[in-house]
Amino acid sequence: MRTRLRGDAGQAFPIYIMMVAGLLFLALAFFAVGKASALRNGSQGAADAAALAAAQQARTNFGPGFYAALLGNTLDAFLAMPFAAPCSEAQRLAAANDADEKLCYPTPGYLRDRITVEVEGRKPVDSPVLPGSQNKKAKAKATALIEFRCPNPKAVDADGNGVIELFIFTCRNGEILKIAPASPPPWESVSRTLFDVRLVDQ
Structure with a gap:
């Protein structure tokens, strides 16, 4: 009777080892998947921040050209021009x-x-259970929109001499903005009203 019990225990031991190894492999696999997911989320956050930062800097860079276009009455042409991404x-x-x-x-x-x-x-990712993960890095992509939300400004020529003294912008958010081309306000104070920056789907 005792000999048979020892034989059963001896047969069960390899199965026990296999089960432990299998559970360990699953644990490592779950850890690897979790790490890959965390790295992917981190990269997406980096892409979002980078796209927004570039778009916000582009909006800042629009200032001189925008005011020059107002003075030259060529705003439509300016808004249609290509621009350099910062x-x-x-x-x-x-x-x-x-x-x-x-x-x-x-x-x-x-x-x-x-x-x-x-x-x-x-x-x-660098996981021992994922072949090739030593050099596998998370990639992500993001797109930021720069939207001009105050189209079709009203040009005011109070003296009737052909010189525009004032542009009145009625923006989509309901805000009304008045800009005198000859003495425009600091760009930082009006750029966020004129141009909205946000992330969009690719």
Whole structure:
């Protein structure tokens, strides 16, 4: 009777070892998946921040050209012009979020411009249960929209001499903005009213 029990125990021991090994593998796999998901979320956050930062810097850069267009009565032409994406700002925000900017480009469009940024995280998944994960890094992409939300301004020529003294912008958020081309307000004080910046789906 005792000999048979020892034999049963000896047969069960390899099964026990296999079960423990299987559970350990599952635990490592779940950990690897969780780490990959966390890295992916981190990279997406970096891409979002980089795209927004580049779009906000682009909006800041619009100031001189916008005011020059008001003075020259060529606002429509200015809003339709291509623009340079400030990708150095995208790289700065990506780096601050432990990622590298890999691609950054603008997509100009009348009243609605876009900047798209692609990033790659700096940390690999590096899991022993996922082959090739030593060099596998999370990638993400984000697009920010720069929308001009005060179209069709009213030009006021009070003296009737052909010189526009005032532009009155009625914006989509209901705000009314008055800008005198000859003495425009600081761009920082009006840029957020004129141009909305937000993330959009690619």
